[in-house]
Amino acid sequence: MNDDDQTPPLMQRVLDNPFILLFLGVAFPSVLYLIWGIMEIVSVPLAN
Amino acid sequence: MNSTLTPPKSKLWWNEPVEKSELIWISIVFVWGLVMSFMMPYWHVTGNQNLSNETYKTTPERFMSKAQSFVDEYTVRNEGPRNYPVVKPPPGGDVYMVARLWDFWPIVELEKDQTYRFHLSSMDWQHGFSLQPANINIQVLPKYEHVFTLTPNSAGEYSVICNEYCGIGHHMMIGKILVVE
Amino acid sequence: MTEIFRTCPDTGLKFHRPAENLMKANAVAAVVFLLVGGVYGLLVGLTRWPAVHLLPADWFYLALTAHGLNVLIFWLIFFEIALLYFCSAALLGCRIATPKIAWAGFALMLIGALMNNYIVLTGNATVMMTSYAPMEAHPLFYLSLILFAVGALIGCFVFFGTLVVAKAEKTYEGSVSLVTFGAITAAIIAVFTIVSGAIILIPTLLWSLGFIAEIDALAYRLIWWGFGHSSQQINVAAHISVWYAIAAIVFGAKPMSEKVSRMAFLMYILFLQLASAHHLLADPGVSSEFKMFNTSYAMYLAVMASMVHGLTVPGSIEAAQRAKGFNSGLFEWLRRAPWGNPTFSGMFISLVGFGFLGGISGVVMGVEQINVLMHNTVYVPGHFHATVVIGTTLAFMALTYWLVPVLFRRELVMKKLASWQPYLFGIGMSGVALFLMGAGTLGVPRRHWDITFSMTGGVVHEFPAAANTLLALNGLSVILAIAGGAAFCIIIVSSLLFGRKLGNEEKLDPPIMATPPEDSDYEGIGTGAISVPGTLVLAGVFFVAFAVYYFINWKYLAETWGIG
Numbered sequence: 001m002n003d004d005d006q007t008p009p010l011m012q013r014v015l016d017n018p019f020i021l022l023f024l025g026v027a028f029p030s031v032l033y034l035i036w037g038i039m040e041i042v043s044v045p046l047a048n
Numbered sequence: 049m050n051s052t053l054t055p056p057k058s059k060l061w062w063n064e065p066v067e068k069s070e071l072i073w074i075s076i077v078f079v080w081g082l083v084m085s086f087m088m089p090y091w092h093v094t095g096n097q098n099l100s101n102e103t104y105k106t107t108p109e110r111f112m113s114k115a116q117s118f119v120d121e122y123t124v125r126n127e128g129p130r131n132y133p134v135v136k137p138p139p140g141g142d143v144y145m146v147a148r149l150w151d152f153w154p155i156v157e158l159e160k161d162q163t164y165r166f167h168l169s170s171m172d173w174q175h176g177f178s179l180q181p182a183n184i185n186i187q188v189l190p191k192y193e194h195v196f197t198l199t200p201n202s203a204g205e206y207s208v209i210c211n212e213y214c215g216i217g218h219h220m221m222i223g224k225i226l227v228v229e
Numbered sequence: 230m231t232e233i234f235r236t237c238p239d240t241g242l243k244f245h246r247p248a249e250n251l252m253k254a255n256a257v258a259a260v261v262f263l264l265v266g267g268v269y270g271l272l273v274g275l276t277r278w279p280a281v282h283l284l285p286a287d288w289f290y291l292a293l294t295a296h297g298l299n300v301l302i303f304w305l306i307f308f309e310i311a312l313l314y315f316c317s318a319a320l321l322g323c324r325i326a327t328p329k330i331a332w333a334g335f336a337l338m339l340i341g342a343l344m345n346n347y348i349v350l351t352g353n354a355t356v357m358m359t360s361y362a363p364m365e366a367h368p369l370f371y372l373s374l375i376l377f378a379v380g381a382l383i384g385c386f387v388f389f390g391t392l393v394v395a396k397a398e399k400t401y402e403g404s405v406s407l408v409t410f411g412a413i414t415a416a417i418i419a420v421f422t423i424v425s426g427a428i429i430l431i432p433t434l435l436w437s438l439g440f441i442a443e444i445d446a447l448a449y450r451l452i453w454w455g456f457g458h459s460s461q462q463i464n465v466a467a468h469i470s471v472w473y474a475i476a477a478i479v480f481g482a483k484p485m486s487e488k489v490s491r492m493a494f495l496m497y498i499l500f501l502q503l504a505s506a507h508h509l510l511a512d513p514g515v516s517s518e519f520k521m522f523n524t525s526y527a528m529y530l531a532v533m534a535s536m537v538h539g540l541t542v543p544g545s546i547e548a549a550q551r552a553k554g555f556n557s558g559l560f561e562w563l564r565r566a567p568w569g570n571p572t573f574s575g576m577f578i579s580l581v582g583f584g585f586l587g588g589i590s591g592v593v594m595g596v597e598q599i600n601v602l603m604h605n606t607v608y609v610p611g612h613f614h615a616t617v618v619i620g621t622t623l624a625f626m627a628l629t630y631w632l633v634p635v636l637f638r639r640e641l642v643m644k645k646l647a648s649w650q651p652y653l654f655g656i657g658m659s660g661v662a663l664f665l666m667g668a669g670t671l672g673v674p675r676r677h678w679d680i681t682f683s684m685t686g687g688v689v690h691e692f693p694a695a696a697n698t699l700l701a702l703n704g705l706s707v708i709l710a711i712a713g714g715a716a717f718c719i720i721i722v723s724s725l726l727f728g729r730k731l732g733n734e735e736k737l738d739p740p741i742m743a744t745p746p747e748d749s750d751y752e753g754i755g756t757g758a759i760s761v762p763g764t765l766v767l768a769g770v771f772f773v774a775f776a777v778y779y780f781i782n783w784k785y786l787a788e789t790w791g792i793g
Contacts, residue, residue, distance in 0.1 A: 012062035015491050016404050018392055018413045021498055025417035026424065029455070029502035033523050034425065037451040037506075040515045047104035047111070047193045051477035051745045052407045052484055052545065053320055059403040061487040068758045069544060069765050070489050070537070076772060077536040081529030084779070088521045088597050091783075096791040097598050101520075103513035129687030151688075163791065168513075173364045174446055176605045180672040180690055182790050185604035187512045189446040190363060194513030199791030207690035209682075211605040211674030213357050215364060216287055219679040222688050 099186065100196035111169040111193055115144035119154050128155065128224065142167060145208075145223070147175040147188040149215065152208045152223025160229055163199045176212035179225065185211060200227040233324075238734050240635055240742045248318035248325035248391075252311045252636055254335055255384075256629070259307035260721055262342060263622070266299030267714045274661070274707030276678070279697045281704060286678045290355045293676060295346065297358035301617065302377070302460065303342045308625050309415060309467050310338070310384040315636075316412035316470065317391035323400040326390030334383030341377030344369055357676060359457060362433060362444035371434035375427065382423045385416045407484045407491065408477070411470025414494040419463045421502050425455030447514045451505075458505040464617055465535070466497055468579065468624035472542045475576040475624075478631055479567065481745035482549035485541045485761070493541075496534035500526040507591075510600035520597045532592055539584050540768050543577075544761040551754035551761075552746035559763040575627025575651035582619030582655060586662045589775045591616060599782050601792065605676075608669025615662035618710075623655055626717050633721065634737055639728030643720050650720065654713025660706025668699040670785075 007013075014020055050057040058064055092098050122141075123133040133154040137143055139162035146153045148171035158164055168177055168188055175188040179198075186194070200206075210221035233246045272292045275283040284292060318325040325331060347369075348354045354370035392413070395401060405413070429452035435441045473490070476482035484490045506523030509515050526532060550562030567573050590612040594603045603609060633641050641647060673680055673696050680696070682689040731737070756762050 006060060008060055009062045012060070012404070015062075015410070015495065018389060018417075021413065021495070022389070022417050022420060025414075025498040025502075026421050028499045029421055029459070029505075032527070033503050033505055034428075034452065034455055036519055036523075037509075037515060038448065040519055041445070041447050041451065044103050044105050044192070044514050047106035050483050051481055052473040053477045054406050055401050055403045056407075056484075056487045057748075061404065064486060064488065066486045066489055067544075067760060069755075069761045070485055070541065072759075072765065073540045073768055074489070074533075074537060077533045080536075080772070080776070081533050084532075084592070084596075085525055085528040087783070088525070091598050092517065095598065095787065096793075097601065097786050097789060098517070099511065099598070099601055099792050101513065101516050129685075163793070174361045174450075176674065178605065178672065178674055179790075180692070183602050183606075183670075183672045184789060184792060185511055185601055185606060187450075187509075187604065189450075189513060191445070192447060192513045197791070197793035199793075201790055209674060209690055211677065212361070213290065213676040216290065216355075218290075219286065219677055219682070220685045222682055222685050222690060224688065 096199070102195040104193040104195070106169060106191060106193040108169075108171045108190065111144075111167075112146065112171065114167070115146050115153075118142065118144040123154070124157065134226070137164065140164070145177070146171060147177065147210070148172055150210070150217035150221035152177070152210075152221070155224045155226065157226040157228060158200050160200050160203045160227055163197050165195060165197050167193055167195050169193045173214045174212050175210050175214050175221065178209045178211040180207045180209060182206060187212065203227045203229050235733065237635055238736045239740065242319050242635070243322040245318050245324040247328035248314050249636065251325065251328065251331050251335065252314045252319070255307050255311035255314070256632065256636070257725070258335075258339060258342075259304050259311065260629075260718060262299045262303035262307060263714070264718045265346065266296055266304055267711060267718075269293075269296035269299060271707060271711045274704050278701050278704030279681070280701060287352065287355065289678045290357075290676075291349065291352060294355050294357050295349045298345055298349065300622075301358060305464055305617070305621060305625075306377070306381050306460070307338065309419070309463060310335075310381065312467055312471070313384060313388040313412055313416055314391070316409045317388050317395065320406055320409050321391070321395035321401050323391065323395035323398055326387055326394050330383060331387040334380040334387065337376050337380030337383065339380075341373045341375070341380060344376065345373035348373060359453065360433075361453075362436070362446055362449040365437055368434055368437040371430050371437060375430050375434060378423045378426045378430070381419065385419050385423070388412070388416050404487075407487060408470050408474045410491055411466060411473060411494055414497050415463050415466035415470065417498050418459055418466055418502060422456055422459035422463060425452055425459065429453050429456065447512065450509060450512065451515070454505040454508040455502070458508060459502045461613065461617055462497070462501045462504065464621040465501065466494070468583070468621040469538050469542070471624045471628050472538070472576055472580055473545070475572055475627060475631075476542060476546050476549070477743070477745070478741070479570065479573045479743055480546050480549040481743035482545040483745060485544050485548065489537060490541050493534035493537040496530045500531040503527060504531070504595065507595045507600070510595070510597050511604040517597060524595045524597055535588060536768075539580070539588075539771065540764060542580060543767065544764040547761040547764045548751060548754060549746055552750035556754055559766055562763060569648040571647045571651050572627045572631045574648075575623050575630070575655075578651050578655035579620055579624040579627065582615055582623070582659055582662075584771055585774060586659060587612060587615030587620050589778055590666060592775070593779055593782050596782070599786050602782070602786060602789070603669055605674060606669035607665045607673045607675045610675055611662050611665030611667075611669055614658055614665065618658045619655060619662065623651060623658070626654070627651060629721060631741060633724045633728065634731060634741060637725055638731045639724050640731060640737070641720070642724045642728050646716055647720050650713055650716045653716060654710055657706050657708070657710025657713050661703055661710055664699045664703040664706060668696050668703070671696045671699070673700070
């Protein structure tokens with residue numbers, strides 16, 4: 001059996017797809033840094 | 049023959065074994081990452097230097113009026129080339145410090161080993177509160193009142209210098225904190 | 230179809246002529262802005278040398294603004310666009326997608342960069358690269374950055390389009406090369422970077438024009454750093470790709486394992502941009518949870534990735550050298566490396582400087598609590614001159630020596646000077662990094678014209694005398710580094726103008742592309758199961774230095790005032 005004819009494992013297919021990576025690479029920092037940060041800033045209470 | 053510039057030789061490169069040298073190093077750096085991840089929360093529990101995030105939205109006018117009443121209440125004398133009020137709040141009390149183009153106001157006198165609640169805000173642009181030579185550096189933003197505590201651990205004259213660029217007079221922006229026994 | 234491709238006789242790479250022209254244009258523009266930014270850097274360094282104090286205050290702040298923008302943004306991003314086209318069209322041997330749109334992107338970047346230099350020089354935009362609201366610059370300042378960013382975004386999408394072309398036209402089989410994968414990483418980070426820039430710079434432009442009443446200072450900082458810091462993460466991904474590329478160019482090296490190196494790049498894609506939070510650690514209004522999670526790149530996963538690259542790049546070189554017969558002892562592979570070849574020496578100095586000086590200081594400064602000791606002191610520029618100048622700039626210089634014959638088909642001139650240049654630049658810039666970090670630990674503020682406080686009417690602060698010495702040593706190091714940078718610009722520009730033209734079929738001797746060792750040559754290298762013992766020892770030295778410096782700074786922190 002020839003290795004080259006098999007479908008690659010899932011992780012390899014993810015790494016071979018630049019557009020999945022692009023989505024992840026924009027989504028992760030957008031949620032964890034930008035959106036989380038903005039949520040904290042807008043919830044700063046008013047001074048008395 | 050393949051190199052870093054050519055497609056992997058094996059089309060199923062994911063299934064190839066990993067070098068032992070790499071496995072050893074990955075284990076070391078993974079554990080090191082855990083150690084460093086642990087240190088920050090650990091210091092929050094056991095350390096004495098954890099900058100508070102207590103913050104309020106304010107306005108320059110509102111903050112200035114609070115700072116003014118602080119100065120009015122606790123001023124003990126005026127001094128220095130700018131004849132600024134030296135304000136001595138009671139130990140454990142609140143301290144208001146105004147950052148503006150281009151000074152820190154007023155001068156504050158603290159007692160060693162006492163803890164004070166600092167309130168810090170800017171009247172205009174962004175500034176940097178840089179306490180020297182203790183080397184404590186905190187960002188100062190307009191319309192945000194930042195509340196944190198400081199506990200001086202030795203007596204002397206300290207400078208507060210601005211370390212956020214704030215226009216052409218940035219290098220003239222300086223203030224003082226005095227610590228007495 | 231045939232005549233719009235040429236095959237490089239030295240490397241066997243197939244160049245699509247429109248792609249090649251785009252690479253040349255972007256690379257040349259990059260070097261021009263490096264030259265401009267370098268001159269401003271010299272003026273800044275000499276002004277911060279207390280005994281020289283060259284420029285008056287307004288010109289100092291103007292020069293510092295222009296220095297940052299020209300080198301941190303224009304030089305690096307122009308070069309990176311050239312690199313993206315190289316890693317897609319040239320390495321995959323395909324045509325470039327939509328060359329006309331790529332030229333439009335280049336034009337936007339060039340217009341933006343020129344407009345920015347103009348408006349800064351007029352004195353109406355002396356706001357530093359960061360232009361922190363509510364300090365206001367002329368609207369053209371924000372517009373110029375937006376134009377530049379849109380142009381760069383177009384470049385990224387031409388790159389992604391070219392990947393699609395290569396796959397559709399089956400110009401390669403299986404997966405893309407590791408170097409191309411690194412370029413994909415850089416391009417993805419670039420997209421996030423530019424989107425963040427747009428989110429904040431467009432409203433700021435409208436505010437400067439009077440259409441929006443207010444820009445919140447903290448929100449500006451949060452989003453701006455998504456742009457400002459992430460753009461430096463493009464550099465990291467790009468220069469690590471260049472390291473891998475040079476390992477193959479000089480040694481014929483192959484990845485130690487594709488899986489490990491690509492997973493390390495994936496950690497970059499997911500987590501590297503979170504480090505934008507490094508700039509907010511001393512800020513009010515964001516919680517410690519946010520700070521700890523983001524500043525540690527999600528529990529140091531991206532730091533782990535950098536340390537993995539730090540092993541696998543020299544490791545792949547060691548393995549290739551051992552496969553070629555330099556297999557005795559721990560370090561024969563390194564001793565027998567071509568230290569007179571600037572492509573190699575530049576890359577290796579970049580690797581060591583980035584790791585030991587830039588990497589360690591960056592992680593330590595990025596600890597939530599320790600940051601209070603360094604925030605906005607000259608420690609910060611000390612750190613990033615190690616990462617982005619020794620790391621990225623020197624790596625790009627090293628690659629450029631190789632690109633002159635490959636891409637421009639000219640023979641390099643002044644080869645002797647070229648063999649010295651990486652040492653001159655590397656040592657000078659290491660001095661800059663170390664002396665600035667030293668002055669920063671003494672509390673010297675960054676972006677500051679006068680630390681003697683001579684203009685305050687008598688309210689002064691006296692820094693320790695060592696601070697003046699360190700800033701003087703920094704000034705001397707700046708001169709050394711600028712000499713190295715000038716040598717680079719002179720060599721490259723002279724080569725492009727006056728270097729001997731190489732014939733279409735002419736091969737350079739000695740060859741400028743190593744032949745990779747056969748797989749069978751790799752059998753039995755190293756000692757026992759450890760194929761790269763020398764690299765592992767170097768990594769161990771790095772780890773000890775890192776851990777010691779990390780805990781020393783916790784001790785420093787414990788000695789200052791209580792902060793709560």
